[in-house]
Amino acid sequence: MSVGIRHDDLRRRNRAMVISAVRRAGQPSRTEIAATTGLSHSTISAISADLIQEGILTESKASEPTALKRGRPQIGLALNPEAAAVLTVVLSLNFLSVAVIDYAGQVIAEEQRRLDTLVMPRDELIGECLAIVRRRLQDPDLDVSSVARIAMGIQGITDSHSRAMLWSPITPLTDIPFADILEREFGIPATMENDCNMMAVALRWRDPERYRDNFIAILLSHGIGMGLVLKGELFTGTHSSGGEFGHMIHRPGGALCRCGRRGCVEAYAGNYAIWRSAMGISEDAAPTDVGDADMRALAAKARQEEGPEREAYRRAGEALGFGLGSLFALIDPAPVAMVGVSAAAFDLIEPALREAIAQTAGGQHSNSISFDTEPNELPLIREGCAMRALTFVDQEIFAPGMQARAGKHVA
Amino acid sequence: MSVGIRHDDLRRRNRAMVISAVRRAGQPSRTEIAATTGLSHSTISAISADLIQEGILTESKASEPTALKRGRPQIGLALNPEAAAVLTVVLSLNFLSVAVIDYAGQVIAEEQRRLDTLVMPRDELIGECLAIVRRRLQDPDLDVSSVARIAMGIQGITDSHSRAMLWSPITPLTDIPFADILEREFGIPATMENDCNMMAVALRWRDPERYRDNFIAILLSHGIGMGLVLKGELFTGTHSSGGEFGHMIHRPGGALCRCGRRGCVEAYAGNYAIWRSAMGISEDAAPTDVGDADMRALAAKARQEEGPEREAYRRAGEALGFGLGSLFALIDPAPVAMVGVSAAAFDLIEPALREAIAQTAGGQHSNSISFDTEPNELPLIREGCAMRALTFVDQEIFAPGMQARAGKHVA
DNA sequence: AGGCTTTTTTTCGAGCCTCAAAAAAATAGT
DNA sequence: ACTATTTTTTTGAGGCTCGAAAAAAAGCCT
Structure with a gap:
């Protein structure tokens, strides 16, 4: 169960702390590390001396020649690439x-x-x-x-x-x-x-300002996937990776999903679902693979004129919106990153999505929910x-x- | 951001550890505490001496006269009620x-x-x-x-x-x-x-065997509420208490919910929703307060014969089942406790619930999902x-x- | 240039904390 | 009464962090 903190754990954890501070900050000085970790200068000094001696960190002279301040210049610490x-x-x-x-x-x-x-x-x-x-x-x-x-x-x-x-x-x-x-x-x-x-882990490193403690990464591709960070922790299921947003139920008994069940969000918003809908194929038809190029063409057509293509994206937006609404009912709203080929068509999806989410408990502050897109997931x-x-x-x-x-x- | 561990935190945390071990175990001996916390006997001894001296713990002679073992008898430690x-x-x-x-x-x-x-x-x-x-x-x-x-x-x-x-x-x-x-x-x-x-916190103290690291407490009463424990932690939203299971969307644009929106799980499974449905009142009608006695009578009627009452519970079960299915898609299945007056009618709800959940991604191991009921929430x-x-x-x-x-x- | 400031980094002693081992305590069995 | 066994307490050693002070490394000023 819960386990006490042994005395030797202390150093171990604080070393981890220092390394992680360096990885996050790039080239922080010892003083900066002391500030962010809350440990004393002497502790930081001791730990970083160890780490340098062990070849984990290196001293890299000029942190920056910017702001030629008085006083002893800071020595930047960096990760040793080797x-x-x-x-x-x-x-x-x-x-x-x-x-x-x-x-x-x-x-x-x-x-x-x-x-x-x-x-x-x-x-x-x-x-x-x-x-x-x-x-x-x-x-x-x-x-x-x-x-x-x-x-x-x-x-x-x-x-x-x-x-x-x-x-x-x-x-x-x-x-x-x-x-x-x-x-x-x-x-x-x-x-x-x-x-x-x-994807979620990467987004946090790429843009820690926006993606810090609570955010959602949704993959809009053949299938619909999700990566969830809550309270600074990557969220996983109790047994599996969890977060199967795409298989939340949008319409009980509805369209056929790739997973074999019916009415999943993915069965309305996955590439194959948008394609199926745009082509007028039955919702009961087995999912087919749709190439990225075909999807881009579909989006272009939808942008060009009103028609079944545009309607297909609208339905996808609706499914995503109600799904997000249910999710937000559980975890409260958070910033969303849409990733994948259909994220490039988010302009077609967003209006219906926002309309749907506004009808849900999670949509109370619907306009404060912000979306970002990134077409390339790899x-x-x-x-x-x-x-x-x-x-x-x-x-x-x-x-x-x-x-x-x-x-x-x-x- | 992340903060290092100061030296003085150590004792603080280990004291907390000891107290919590005593609260959990009832009357553990120092040796038992050492075992559960992983700290050494001497540390436990020192900490418990402090705690006794400060009047937080008391030594209570006989842990139990059971199993008159050889050797120096253990001295039970207990919380000092005063x-x-x-x-x-x-x-x-x-x-x-x-x-x-x-x-x-x-x-x-x-x-x-x-x-x-x-x-x-x-x-x-x-x-x-x-x-x-x-x-x-x-x-x-x-x-x-x-x-x-x-x-x-x-x-x-x-x-x-x-x-x-x-x-x-x-x-x-x-x-x-x-x-x-x-x-x-x-x-x-x-x-x-x-x-x-x-409710979730209490269930964990009452039955730590069943309700340990992952479980769900659902309140079936006038409204539908949820308490969620994931990985040993009480789950809360990022801004609010979160876990508004009752306001996940069951049917987009569906029945009118007490929250003013449409299609929430609660709008099918809350007391007022079951009542409304059983009485043949429109789904668009404003929710009304239904007394516990009325609900018990409704359940009795539903048990007695096929009819709109039984159908109302069936629909409630369906809504709960699809809702749980969506929830399980996110967090994986976990034991569920149904609490509140309608939990006493769970026999009427369960069949439809299980049928619905089996149609969802979370229902993959549908029969391994176990429900417990507790009619009295207060x-x-x-x-x-x-x-x-x-x-x-x-x-x-x-x-x-x-x-x-x-x-x-x-x- | 040389001394003065300022800032960063290192050093050193003190105080705690934990651990392991030994000692003490309490009881059952012989 | 004595020994064996188990639990609890005591003791000494080793580590870790902290604060203060010293040392180092610049720029600033006269």
């Missing part, structure tokens, strides 16, 4: 991409591949993932021993411990324990993350995976007492 | 009740009053609350200075900091800062809690308020270093 590296693997529909990222967060290598995820047998899909990772790890420029973590992101449902893919729209396969598979193969700790959760997912892996390393490097990861080894 | 007292105030429809509770959780005095909450003007409503509290505090048997906290519970929406009632079905008044009012009047720290959240709310107040005191008594609250004062 302290470690992490690997991100993003698996999406017919597409696999891998990147190697240094400890400071810079991409130092990447590789991408097309493959037919929908029809690949289990062994082949896993094999492709392992192969692309292996190729990156064999890169002679890379010190394999420095790779401290692999974060894999996938469209679909993962378990709440970020170990396995439970279900995904990109393959008929289910329950693939990718984290275990990667760990067994390469001996590097790994996690399996939900794509929308990673870079976000990769960034999120990278930050996930890096912050894990931040809290791993210091954890087991004094185990040095880079630089000279330590007493 | 260490402090708290006051609970529960305001519900036409009813106000107050209780004084000792530090060990026993009710030592109470008082109840009927009043017309729906028509009382602001000053009068506040005045009644203050008056009843004042009477209790003037009780000559009570040492006023020992009253360390007031927790007030109310049906309706409170702010996320538990300071004010924002909106409530029991009065047309809004935005009453009860916590501030009580604090100003009596100089005792106070909070204003949402009733369903308190005792639960009071218990929850009491535990809320007491655990606050637990974390207040030790906080400012060594400020003694009871017993001899301390160096």
Whole structure:
């Protein structure tokens, strides 16, 4: 149950605190770190001396030559890019991409591949993932021993411990324990993350002003996904990655959803649903894959003139609006980021969405709810995976007492 | 933002740990506490010596004469009932009740009053609350200075900091800062809690086996409310008490809800909605108050024979089922407690509820979702308020270093 | 140039806290 | 009465953080 704080935890946590302050701030001086963490100067000094000695941080002279102030100039502290590296693997529909990222967060290598995820047998899909990772790890420029973590992101449902893919729209396969598979193969700790959760993580790093403690990232693509940050914490279900916004019920017994059930939000707002509706296909028809180009053409048509295309987006907006309204009834309104190809058509969606949300309990302050759009989800997912892996390393490097990861080894 | 751990926090937190272990376990020995907190025996010994000396804990000889084990017998530690007292105030429809509770959780005095909450003007409503509290505090048997906290519970929406009632079905008044009012009047720290959240708190204390880390308490009464515990934490909205399950949208544009909007779950499952439907009154008709006795009669009629009454409960079950399904899509399934007068009619609700939930994403393991019922909400709310107040005191008594609250004062 | 200010960083002693091990206490069994 | 066993308390050592003071590294001023 609840566990007391041991004395040795103290240093461990405060080290984590310092590292995270540096990662957030970029090049803070010791004084700045003391201010943000609330710890004393002497503690910061001691901890940062340790971290520098262990090769985790480096002193980088000029924080900025701006504002030539009096007094001893501050010495900026930065993450040592060579302290470690992490690997991100993003698996999406017919597409696999891998990147190697240094400890400071810079991409130092990447590789991408097309493959037919929908029809690949289990062994082949896993094999492709392992192969692309292996190729990156064999890169002679890379010190394999420095790779401290692999974060894999996938469209679909993962378990709440970020170990396995439970279900995904990109393959008929289910329950693939990718984290275990990667760990067994390469001996590097790994996690399996939900794509929308990673989008949320990335948004917070990209724009901490707007996306701080409470916000929602919604993926408007073939399916509808959501990443939710509440009170500064990534929200996950109790068993799975949770946040299956797309499968909240919009109309009981309504349109057929890709998940096989009826009336889900996604069955009105997913790409296939918009397409189905615009083309006058029955709501009972099985979902079909619609390419991004087709969706863009559809949006263009809808913008051009009134007609079934525009009406389809309107219905999508309505479903999203009522869904958001129900969500807001539970968690209160928060800023929303719309991501994915249909986010580029948000102008077509927004009016109906706002109208719907205004009819719900969550829409009380309907006009204060703000939306932002980002048409391209893949870079976000990769960034999120990278930050996930890096912050894990931040809290791993210091954890087991004094185990040095880079630089000279330590007493 | 994130703040480092100061050295002095350590003792503070571990004291809290020990107190909370005693509150949970009843009469644990020092050894047991050491085991549950993970702290060393010497630390527990030191802390409990302090707490006993300060009059917060007492040694109570026989933990139990059961299992006469070898060795030095354990000495049970218990909360000293006289260490402090708290006051609970529960305001519900036409009813106000107050209780004084000792530090060990026993009710030592109470008082109840009927009043017309729906028509009382602001000053009068506040005045009644203050008056009843004042009477209790003037009780000559009570040492006023020992009253360390007031927790007030109310049906309706409170702010996320538990300071004010924002909106409530029991009065047309809004935005009453009860916590501030009580604090100003009596100089005792106070909070204003949402009733369903308190139900959840109470359920966890009553049955920690079943209601531990993830569960849902749903109030089926005039309105529909929810208290949610996720990952061991009481879930609240970002601004308000949140968890307005009753105002998730069941049917866009559907039946008229008490909140003035349309299609909310409550507009199908609240007492007034069941009544309206059973009586063949239009869904557009304004909600009316239905007495508990009438509801019990309605349920009896529905059990007796097929007819509009039974159908009304069926529709309520459907609304609750789809609502729960949407909720479970977000948070994954969890045990549910149904509380309130209509929980006594859960037999009429359950079949349709389960049928509906099975049609949703959250219903994947529909049969593993378990329901429990508890017809009487008031005792639960009071218990929850009491535990809320007491655990606050637990974390207040030790906080400012060594400020003694009871017993001899301390160096 | 040289001394003075200002600001940052390091150093040092003090005070706590926790831990592990040893000692003390209390009881059951022999 | 004595030993074994278990729980509780005591004691000494080691660490951590803090505050104050010292040291360091500039720019400013005469």
